Amino acid sequence: MMSRSLLILFGVLAWIGMLVLNCFATELGLQPEGPEAIRSSVAPTVALLESRGSITDRRLEWPTWEQWWSLILLRDYNTRVVVLGVTLLGAAAGMVGSFTLLRKRALMGDALSHATLPGIGFAFLLANQLGWDAKSLPLLLFGATVTGLIGLGVVLVIRHSTRLKEDTALGAVLSVFFGGGVALLSVIQQMDGHAAGLESFIYGKTASMGIRDVQLIAVAAMVCILVSFLLFKELKLLCFDGQFASSRGFPAIRLDIVLMGLVVTVCIVGLQAVGLILVIALLIIPAAAARFWTEKMWVMFLISGCIGAAGGMVGAGMSAVFARLPSGAMIVLVCTVFFLLSMVFGTSRGILVRWLQRTQLHRSIDRQHLLRAAFELVEPKRATPGAEKESVRQDGHREQVTVSMQALLGKRSWSSWRLNRAIDRAARDSLLYRDGDGISLTARGVIEAARLTRQHRLWEIFLIAHADFAPSQVDRQADAIEHVLEPELIRELVSLLDQQDIIVPASPHPVEELKS
Amino acid sequence: MVTNAIPLSIDDLTVAYHRKPVIWDVSLDLPAGSLVGVVGPNGAGKSTLLKAVMDLIPRASGRIKVFGESYADNRGRVGYVPQRESVDWDFPVDALDVVTMGLYREIGWCFPVRKKHRQAAMEALRRVGMADLANRQISQLSGGQQQRTFLARALVQDADLYLMDEPFAAVDASTERAIVDVLRDMRARGKTAVVIHHDLQTVAEYFDYVVLLNMRVVAHGFVKDVFTPENLQKTYGGRLTLLDEVTEAMRHQRRKL
Numbered sequence: 001m002m003s004r005s006l007l008i009l010f011g012v013l014a015w016i017g018m019l020v021l022n023c024f025a026t027e028l029g030l031q032p033e034g035p036e037a038i039r040s041s042v043a044p045t046v047a048l049l050e051s052r053g054s055i056t057d058r059r060l061e062w063p064t065w066e067q068w069w070s071l072i073l074l075r076d077y078n079t080r081v082v083v084l085g086v087t088l089l090g091a092a093a094g095m096v097g098s099f100t101l102l103r104k105r106a107l108m109g110d111a112l113s114h115a116t117l118p119g120i121g122f123a124f125l126l127a128n129q130l131g132w133d134a135k136s137l138p139l140l141l142f143g144a145t146v147t148g149l150i151g152l153g154v155v156l157v158i159r160h161s162t163r164l165k166e167d168t169a170l171g172a173v174l175s176v177f178f179g180g181g182v183a184l185l186s187v188i189q190q191m192d193g194h195a196a197g198l199e200s201f202i203y204g205k206t207a208s209m210g211i212r213d214v215q216l217i218a219v220a221a222m223v224c225i226l227v228s229f230l231l232f233k234e235l236k237l238l239c240f241d242g243q244f245a246s247s248r249g250f251p252a253i254r255l256d257i258v259l260m261g262l263v264v265t266v267c268i269v270g271l272q273a274v275g276l277i278l279v280i281a282l283l284i285i286p287a288a289a290a291r292f293w294t295e296k297m298w299v300m301f302l303i304s305g306c307i308g309a310a311g312g313m314v315g316a317g318m319s320a321v322f323a324r325l326p327s328g329a330m331i332v333l334v335c336t337v338f339f340l341l342s343m344v345f346g347t348s349r350g351i352l353v354r355w356l357q358r359t360q361l362h363r364s365i366d367r368q369h370l371l372r373a374a375f376e377l378v379e380p381k382r383a384t385p386g387a388e389k390e391s392v393r394q395d396g397h398r399e400q401v402t403v404s405m406q407a408l409l410g411k412r413s414w415s416s417w418r419l420n421r422a423i424d425r426a427a428r429d430s431l432l433y434r435d436g437d438g439i440s441l442t443a444r445g446v447i448e449a450a451r452l453t454r455q456h457r458l459w460e461i462f463l464i465a466h467a468d469f470a471p472s473q474v475d476r477q478a479d480a481i482e483h484v485l486e487p488e489l490i491r492e493l494v495s496l497l498d499q500q501d502i503i504v505p506a507s508p509h510p511v512e513e514l515k516s
Numbered sequence: 517m518v519t520n521a522i523p524l525s526i527d528d529l530t531v532a533y534h535r536k537p538v539i540w541d542v543s544l545d546l547p548a549g550s551l552v553g554v555v556g557p558n559g560a561g562k563s564t565l566l567k568a569v570m571d572l573i574p575r576a577s578g579r580i581k582v583f584g585e586s587y588a589d590n591r592g593r594v595g596y597v598p599q600r601e602s603v604d605w606d607f608p609v610d611a612l613d614v615v616t617m618g619l620y621r622e623i624g625w626c627f628p629v630r631k632k633h634r635q636a637a638m639e640a641l642r643r644v645g646m647a648d649l650a651n652r653q654i655s656q657l658s659g660g661q662q663q664r665t666f667l668a669r670a671l672v673q674d675a676d677l678y679l680m681d682e683p684f685a686a687v688d689a690s691t692e693r694a695i696v697d698v699l700r701d702m703r704a705r706g707k708t709a710v711v712i713h714h715d716l717q718t719v720a721e722y723f724d725y726v727v728l729l730n731m732r733v734v735a736h737g738f739v740k741d742v743f744t745p746e747n748l749q750k751t752y753g754g755r756l757t758l759l760d761e762v763t764e765a766m767r768h769q770r771r772k773l
Contacts, residue, residue, distance in 0.1 A: 102607060230626045237617050241603045244669075247570045247596045248621045249588070295653040297608045 063321040071321050079320045082206050085214035086273045086316035087309045088221035090331065093270060093279075094286035094308025095228045096262045098301045101287040102239040103259065107170050108152065110280040113267045114174040115151025116144035117181025117276060120201055121188055135197065137213045141268050144201075148264065151177045178276075204275030204328025206319045213272060220269040224262050228301075235259060236297055273316065275328035282308060282331065289339040292346025307342075311335035366414075366422040368452050371431065373411040374441055375449035376507070377403045404438040454504045458493050461508055466496075471509040521584040523548050523677045523708040524569065529578030531561070531568045538564045540732045542578070546725065549706045551699055553713045553723035553739075557752050560730040562712045563599065566679045570596060582677060592621070595670035597680040600663050605655050611665045612650040615640050618669040640672035641665075643701075645694050660691030667695060678702065678709040685714060696722060719743060 063071075074080040100106050123143025127134040151173050158169035185198055200208050209217075228235070237245045238255045246252040263283065270279040290303035315331030344351050378401040409416055423439055426432050431445035441449055459478040463469040522545050529542040539561035546552050554562050567573045569580055571587055582590040595618070615637040616629050623633060641647050644664040654662060663683055670678055683695050699722065702709055713719060719726060719739065726743050728734040728751045735747045 104604075233620055233623070233627075233629065234625065236609075237620055240607050240609065240614075240617070241598065243567075243572055243602060244596060244598055244617065246572055247591075247594075247598075248618075249591045250621070291608065295608050295610070297613070300608050 061322075067321050071317050076320075078211070079317070081211055081214045082209055082320065083313055083316045085209075085218040085221070086206060086312040086327070086331070088218050088225070088312070089266070089270055089273055090282060090286075090308035090310070090312025090315075090335075091305045092221040092224035092228075092262075092308070093266045093282040093312075094290070094304040094306070095301055096224055096259075096266050097283035097285075097287040097308070098290060098297075098304040099228070099235050099239055099259055100263055100283060101291070102297070105259075105263075106284050106287075107167070107280075108155070108260070109263045109267055109283045111155050111170045111174045111177075112148045112152050112264060113271070113276040113279045114181075115177035116148040116268065116271060117178055117201070118184055119143035119145065119147030119181075120198060120271075121181055121184035122147070124188060124198060125184075137210075137216060137272065140198075140201075141216075141271065144271060145264065145268050147177065147181075148268065152260070152264075200275070201271045202275050203277055203326045204271075204273050204279075204331070206273050206316050206327040209272055217269045217273065220265050224265050225305075227258070227262060231255070231258065232298065232301065273312075273327060274331055275326065278328040278332045282311065282335065285332065285335040285339050286311065289335070289342035289346075292342040292349045294348050307335060307338045310338065363422070363425060366418065367426055367431075369412055369414075370408070370419070370422045370426060371441070371445065371449035372452050372456060373408055374403050374432065374439065375446070375453045377407050377411065378441070379453075402435045402438040402440050408439070450504050455490060457505050457507055458490070461505065462493055462496065464508055475509060521548075522546065522581070523583060524710065525581040525584075526565075526569070527579045527581075529565075529568060529580065530576040531564050531573060531578075532576045533564075533573075537576075538731070539568070539729075542729075542733050544727060544733060544736050546708060546710065548708055549703060550708060550724040551703055551722065552708065552710045552725045552727060553719050554710060554727045554729055555713055555716065555719060555751070556729035556734075560751075562729055563681050565729065566596075566681055566710070566712065569679065570594070592673070593676045595673045595675035595678045597666050597670045597678065597683055599681045600659065600666060600685065605657075605662060607654065610651050610653050611641065611646060611657065611661075611668075612637055614654060614665050615668045615672055618672040622673075637668070637672050640668040643671055644668045644698060645690075658688065660687040663687050664691055664694060667698060671698065676707050678707065678711075680709060680711045682712050682714065684711075684718075716748070 070076055071079060074083060097106075100109065120140050120143055123140045124134050126143070127136065127139055132139065155166070155169045155173050158164055158172070159166050188198065197208055234245075234250060234255055235258075237248075237250065238252060238259070242252045242256075245255070266283065267276075267279050270282060274282055286304040286307035287300070289307050290300045293303055294300050311331045311334040314334045315327055318330040319325055319327030342350065347353060405416070405419070408419060423432070423434070426445070427434060427439075430442055431448055432439045432441045456478055460474045463474050463478060464471055524544070524546045526542055526544045529539065530537060531539050542565065554565065556562055564573065568575050568578075569582070569587060580587060583593060587594065612634065616633055618640075619629075619633045619636060623629060638647065638650060641650050644667050646661060646664050646668065649657065649661060654665065657665065663685075667680075667683060670680070684692055687695070699709055699711070703724075711723070713722070720743060723739055725737065726739050727736040728742065728747050730751045734751045735742045
């Protein structure tokens with residue numbers, strides 16, 4: 001699932017990169033070769049859009065301070081309404097997206113949104129023929145919904161009636177419907193000059209939204225949010241264990257339809273603000289980002305809603321001051337920034353947290369190895385195993401034997417750098433101190449080392465006695481497991497081996513000794 | 517309230533996946549207050565039988581009565597423990613959340629989980645010996661602990677008939693003991709448990725009643741009467757080869773179409 005979302009994310013990033021590059025190409029005087037290179041490298045859609053002059057004409061004008069202020073204070077009524085509407089849309093998409101991500105249906109929305117394009121074209125043509133207002137948003141969205149649902153239906157039919165897998169079906173439907181839509185739009189363009197504006201559905205344009213359009217978006221988004229809250233418990237159960245849900249009498253199929261209905265609603269009302277190519281990102285990215293922060297579903301649900309809302313707010317605001325910037329790209333960019341931050345800093349699954357945990361584990365393993373190696377090297381220098389008990393228990397008793405670095409290095413396959421780091425850290429916790437060219441264990445260090453060695457040997461003895469391991473192999477096997485042994489297991493081990501009395505049992509295999 | 521009605525009565529049940537029959541002509545009446553083991557080789561239709569009882573999969577024919585009524589009418593009296601592998605354990609919930617899911621029907625549509633429900637769930641976790649792991653994310657639980665969480669989710673409903681799909685599969689010794697204790701406690705309280713089981717050696721120790729299943733019921737009855745080498749031979753060995761060949765041929769034909 002994660003890898004799928006990542007794939008989409010990188011696709012989206014690449015797309016946005018193209019757009020941004022294209023926007024600046026004219027500014028930077030790259031006109032001759034810039035767009036050419038891009039045109040040859042990306043899908044025909046971009047070429048088509050360019051031929052209509054909607055992307056290459058995007059000259060960015062830096063807004064004045066006055067414009068910034070009026071944006072921040074939301075002075076302009078129009079801006080205020082648009083920003084609010086898109087914020088609600090983002091929140092709804094984030095919340096609905098957290099369900100679809102966990103239901104592993106994230107890509108269904110993608111097929112659906114791409115399949116809306118021919119519907120927009122048909123609705124426009126039909127309205128033109130009948131002499132209605134061909135730019136009426138509800139009408140266009142109705143057409144979008146019809147072909148969107150047909151697209152979904154085709155995916156389901158392909159999946160059930162052939163042996164093709166779902167990803168194949170999704171890919172086929174997505175591209176065929178989108179291709180058909182692009183073709184239809186270019187035909188309309190040639191027939192009818194004032195069809196310009198339809199292409200804003202492809203990558204979103206808040207600037208073209210009227211107050212009534214925003215009202216529609218806001219109401220639909222609020223309905224989605226409300227339904228998500230009311231059915232949170234039921235949808236959570238559906239996503240976790242659909243079969244159990246049906247066994248308890250929850251209508252799983254109808255719940256699935258409700259969830260799909262939420263996705264359809266978000267996608268359709270999101271067409272104008274975000275555009276049909278990027279609306280899927282609004283469903284996936286906030287939810288995927290939220291997953292890095294928590295192991296609780298309702299927290300994930302709320303974080304996802306907040307990230308979506310923030311993306312919508314900032315994206316729509318940006319699009320208000322940079323009138324020519326596609327708002328969909330801005331919204332998704334903001335969400336992506338949140339995603340990257342979450343991926344690195346997420347407190348539950350972020351890269352940083354996991355890296356810290358791994359480092360900590362490695363350090364503790366290194367310390368255990370170091371202490372055990374030191375213990376085993378000085379072990380023969382002490383008296384018989386019987387007297388050893390006393391020497392460990394004597395308080396403040398210092399083990400005078402110094403272990404040389406050479407001997408420690410020979411004990412395991414570790415670099416001297418790594419060994420030195422481990423020694424420094426252990427010395428800081430006063431388990432040992434550097435003594436000339438070698439190290440000596442402190443009293444505390446001896447106790448800890450004895451405990452670790454005991455643990456290791458008990459485990460070795462167990463493996464030999466009960467798991468039929470050869471004594472020559474047992475050291476490495478025990479090594480792999482002993483670091484994760486919990487105290488409760490150790491107790492069990494002790495009672496099993498009946499070794500209570502012996503502080504450190506003798507090694508069941510020969511141990512390399514310190515050569516004096 | 518445990519009535520004297522037969523907890524589970526199956527009559528002439530046949531289930532088919534894509535026209536491939538999975539179980540044929542199963543008829544059984546299970547005695548109340550007993551622990552019932554369902555035993556049979558892989559692909560014998562054991563899980564299918566449980567799912568068909570709960571209307572999770574459509575049946576080709578047959579009639580099923582739970583305490584004398586249809587399953588839909590007596591849902592509240594049936595607890596279900598699915599196979600552990602049937603869900604994604606990486607889901608963002610903790611053990612207590614999962615157990616509370618057993619109460620969602622009782623809580624009702626759109627209502628939030630309240631304190632008394634969480635307390636009931638905690639009590640169920642205590643019964644399976646997992647009280648101290650209640651707030652642990654489910655992917656951090658061991659296989660046996662995950663299985664016990666599922667068991668607690670069924671226990672929290674306080675049902676009269678429990679259907680368990682391989683609760684003993686790949687669990688540690690302490691989990692196995694915990695599950696057996698819970699089962700015996702259920703029996704003492706007059707409840708019935710139908711348990712799909714793989715380990716033939718423990719059948720006689722754990723169960724009173726046994727159903728030997730291999731696409732059809734080979735035998736069913738009290739363990740001491742039915743759990744015999746001959747019946748086991750019929751279930752696992754020598755076998756219903758013809759039945760196997762027929763279904764394989766049908767599956768093959770379907771694939772070509």
